Amino acid sequence: MQPAKPTRSLGGALASVRALRGVSDVSPEVALVLGSGLGTFADTLTDKLCIPYTQITDMPRAAVVGHAGNLVLGRCGQRRVVAMQGRVHLYEGHTPEEVVFGVRLMLQLGARTLIITNAAGGIRDDLAAGTLMTIEDQLNLSGHNCLLGPNDETLGPRFPDMSEIYDRGLRALTHELAARLGQPCKQGVYAGMLGPNYETPAEIRMLRTLGADAVGMSTVLETIAARHMGARCLGISCITNQAAGLSTRPLSHDEVQDTARAAEAHFKRLLNAVIEELPSA
Ligand code: HPA
Numbered sequence: 001m002q003p004a005k006p007t008r009s010l011g012g013a014l015a016s017v018r019a020l021r022g023v024s025d026v027s028p029e030v031a032l033v034l035g036s037g038l039g040t041f042a043d044t045l046t047d048k049l050c051i052p053y054t055q056i057t058d059m060p061r062a063a064v065v066g067h068a069g070n071l072v073l074g075r076c077g078q079r080r081v082v083a084m085q086g087r088v089h090l091y092e093g094h095t096p097e098e099v100v101f102g103v104r105l106m107l108q109l110g111a112r113t114l115i116i117t118n119a120a121g122g123i124r125d126d127l128a129a130g131t132l133m134t135i136e137d138q139l140n141l142s143g144h145n146c147l148l149g150p151n152d153e154t155l156g157p158r159f160p161d162m163s164e165i166y167d168r169g170l171r172a173l174t175h176e177l178a179a180r181l182g183q184p185c186k187q188g189v190y191a192g193m194l195g196p197n198y199e200t201p202a203e204i205r206m207l208r209t210l211g212a213d214a215v216g217m218s219t220v221l222e223t224i225a226a227r228h229m230g231a232r233c234l235g236i237s238c239i240t241n242q243a244a245g246l247s248t249r250p251l252s253h254d255e256v257q258d259t260a261r262a263a264e265a266h267f268k269r270l271l272n273a274v275i276e277e278l279p280s281a
Helices: 008-023 039-044 096-108 168-180 201-210 220-228 253-262 264-277
Strands: 030-034 046-052 070-076 079-085 113-122 132-140 186-192 214-216 232-242
Touching (some): 030 039, 030 096, 039 046, 039 079, 070 096, 070 264, 079 096, 079 264, 096 113, 096 220, 113 253, 113 264, 132 264, 168 232, 168 264, 186 220, 186 232, 214 232, 220 232, 232 253
Parallel strands (some): 030 079, 030 113, 113 232, 186 214
Antiparallel strands (some): 070 079, 113 214, 132 232
16 A cells, blocks of 8 residues: 655644744744734734744745734743734635644644634624634534545544534633633634635524524634644634624625724733633643
8 A cells, every 4th residue: 555645734844843943942832823803912922933924834825914924932921822923714725734734833833722713703692793702612614624635643533533622621711711801701603614705694594503603714624633633722703793694784804804903902811811821731
C-alpha cells in the first residue's frame, strides 16, 4: 500500500512551527481566534511579537474587511497566549485544511486551550444585536470537513468524539465572570453555514427548527480540528444582527462590523477575565 501523502495542513504547519520557534521562545498556553471587530484584543497583549501571515510558511492570507492578518504572540496577565488577528473562510475559496491551518499551527506551538470568537446572527428571540453568547454546541452545515482523507494519527484519532465540543467548565467560568462584570451573556447552539450570502428567511426558519440559536460562516471546522487534537475549546459569539427575516431591515456586512465594534470593549473585558482565570489545561 502507498504511504498516505502528507497533507498540506500537517507538513505546512510543522514547517511553520519550526520557523516560529526560531523567532520566538514563547510557548503559548492559550490560542485565540479573533473574529470580526475583535482583532484589536491582540493589541492589548504585553511582550508582543506580531508576525504577519505573509511571513509564515503556508499560512493562508486573511482578505475580508475587518480581519487583519497577523499571528500575535504575547501575554495576557500571567498567561502566555497566541492570537490569530483575522481568519480565512471557506466562502473565500479556501479549502477546509486552509481554514483550520492557523488553529493547528497554534496548537502545535503548544497551546492546549482554544478560545474562538465570531460574529453571528441571532435566531433565538432573546439574542438581540450586541449580546454575547457562549457556544454550547454546533451544527456543521458548511458541507465540508477538515478531517476528510487519510487521518494523521499524530494529530488525533480517526473518529474523534464530539459529544462535548465546547468545554462545559469553560462555559460555566465564562458565565460566572460575565455576571461578576455585570455583563451577563447568553448560551446557545451555533450553526456554521458556507456563505457568503446571508441566509434567506426560509433558511432561518429551517435552522430554528434544527435547533440553531445563532448562525455564522466560520468556527465549526476550526473547533472540529481543535477537538481532533484534544484541545479544550471555548466559543463566544457576538450577536451582531437579528438573522434574516426576523427584522424588517436587510442584512449588511457594515451593520455586522458596526455592532461588533460597539460590543468590542465589553467583549475584550470578558475575554481578558476568562484568560486570566482559566484553570490550567
Ligand atoms: N448570518 C451569517 N453570518 C453572520 C450573520 C448572519 O446573520 N451575522 C454575522 N455573521
